[in-house]
Amino acid sequence: MTMPWDRPAHPATPQPLSLLDGITHQHEISWARTPDSRALDPDIARAVDEAVARFDRFAPWVAEHFPETGNGVIESDIQPVPETQDYVARLMERDLPGELWVKRDDSLPISGSIKSRGGVHEVFRLAEEKQYEKLSVASTGNLALSIGTVGPLLGFDTEVHMSVDAKQWKKDLLRSRGATVVEHSGLFTDTVAEAREHSHDAFFIDDENSLGLFAGYAVAGERLKEQFAAAGKHFTEDNPLYVYLPCGVGGGPGGVTFGLKMAFGDAVSCHFVEPTASPSMTLGVFTENPSVSCADYGLPGRTIADGLAVQSPSPLAMEHAAHLVSGFHTLGDITFLAAVNWLERTSGIIVEPSATAGLTIPWRLPDVPDSATHLVWLTGGSLIPDRDKDRLRGQAATASLHWQR
Numbered sequence: 001m002t003m004p005w006d007r008p009a010h011p012a013t014p015q016p017l018s019l020l021d022g023i024t025h026q027h028e029i030s031w032a033r034t035p036d037s038r039a040l041d042p043d044i045a046r047a048v049d050e051a052v053a054r055f056d057r058f059a060p061w062v063a064e065h066f067p068e069t070g071n072g073v074i075e076s077d078i079q080p081v082p083e084t085q086d087y088v089a090r091l092m093e094r095d096l097p098g099e100l101w102v103k104r105d106d107s108l109p110i111s112g113s114i115k116s117r118g119g120v121h122e123v124f125r126l127a128e129e130k131q132y133e134k135l136s137v138a139s140t141g142n143l144a145l146s147i148g149t150v151g152p153l154l155g156f157d158t159e160v161h162m163s164v165d166a167k168q169w170k171k172d173l174l175r176s177r178g179a180t181v182v183e184h185s186g187l188f189t190d191t192v193a194e195a196r197e198h199s200h201d202a203f204f205i206d207d208e209n210s211l212g213l214f215a216g217y218a219v220a221g222e223r224l225k226e227q228f229a230a231a232g233k234h235f236t237e238d239n240p241l242y243v244y245l246p247c248g249v250g251g252g253p254g255g256v257t258f259g260l261k262m263a264f265g266d267a268v269s270c271h272f273v274e275p276t277a278s279p280s281m282t283l284g285v286f287t288e289n290p291s292v293s294c295a296d297y298g299l300p301g302r303t304i305a306d307g308l309a310v311q312s313p314s315p316l317a318m319e320h321a322a323h324l325v326s327g328f329h330t331l332g333d334i335t336f337l338a339a340v341n342w343l344e345r346t347s348g349i350i351v352e353p354s355a356t357a358g359l360t361i362p363w364r365l366p367d368v369p370d371s372a373t374h375l376v377w378l379t380g381g382s383l384i385p386d387r388d389k390d391r392l393r394g395q396a397a398t399a400s401l402h403w404q405r
């Protein structure tokens with residue numbers, strides 16, 4: 001594993017070549033950076049405040065259509081996972097300073113994933129705008145689940161374009177929820193381009209460039225602060241919060257990071273985690289090229305972490321979130337899968353492989369104080385059908401055995 005911790009990189013300084021070698025050879029790498037302490041962009045912060053108010057306005061509608069939310073707030077719990085921490089510490093052969101917690105976006109209402117935050121918000125925004133009757137979106141699966149559920153309920157003719165990695169059960173569920181599913185044989189980035197081209201009379205919700213999605217994700221920041229406060233936890237630079245976010249195109253983790261910085265300032269450090277086969281944000285930020293493609297570096301793009309199978313980063317996330325990130329990390333497929341097993345056997349939580357991205361990353365960080373809190377953002381999984389869960393359990397158990405060998 002390449003660990004250039006001793007060379008914290010400012011965006012302006014030339015990067016060590018060895019890191020790029022590590023990425024192109026699909027090694028698991030970690031790249032630490034000093035986040036930029038520039039003030040947050042006020043226009044984006046305003047969009048986040050508007051998103052907070054919009055979710056409040058729609059709460060009665062959400063409560064009516066998704067009674068499982070109770071009060072109509074689309075939110076998930078946080079919980080400490082001490083057994084998981086002990087188990088992974090044994091695997092890593094090292095104790096972790098601080099406490100390990102998880103954020104349960106795997107059970108976020110509507111799509112069972114983090115994508116309910118951005119996708120649902122953008123549909124609400126369009127419903128208020130009243131300009132379009134037809135929506136279209138391209139997705140590896142979870143964004144489509146959020147937009148393809150809420151869109152038809154709000155009267156939109158909703159078309160979802162699914163990339164080759166999208167799971168069959170997600171397509172089936174979407175059809176049953178009233179969306180039109182268009183299946184593509186290409187990877188995500190090509191699917192976005194084709195769907196954008198195809199969406200003449202529809203509003204195209206562009207996962208690569210949507211402020212509405214980004215602002216919806218960011219609403220998580222202040223809510224998380226309230227949840228930790230209720231648990232008696234308040235963070236400072238000496239008593240820090242580390243957050244680990246699975247990253248695909250970058251909008252989800254980027255928006256959450258922006259919201260976390262609004263809520264916690266320098267008391268939070270955000271880390272993005274991507275598959276070694278498709279580290280689109282890491283490559284984009286490292287090469288300072290928002291139109292970079294993993295294919296340019298010979299990377300295959302296909303991964304077991306289907307939600308993260310993205311070849312090019314979001315230019316919007318590159319511009320508004322990348323400078324706030326403290327570390328970019330990559331993981332091989334076997335670690336994503338094995339971690340599904342570790343999490344379920346220790347905490348009883350079963351998630352999709354993409355969602356486990358952060359689980360081992362805390363052990364990669366140097367100089368972590370004992371007072372630290374580590375929050376692994378579990379991003380999807382509660383809607384996986386039982387048959388698919390059983391298959392996943394089998395694959396995860398095998399991966400765990402291989403990993404430990």
Ligand SMILES: Cc1ncc(COP(=O)(O)O)c(C=O)c1O
Binds near residue numbers: 114141249307380
């Ligand atoms: C389960 C899961 N986690 C994380 C992400 C990453 O979000 P983004 O692609 O916006 O970076 C996705 C994206 O679809 C996902 O499905």
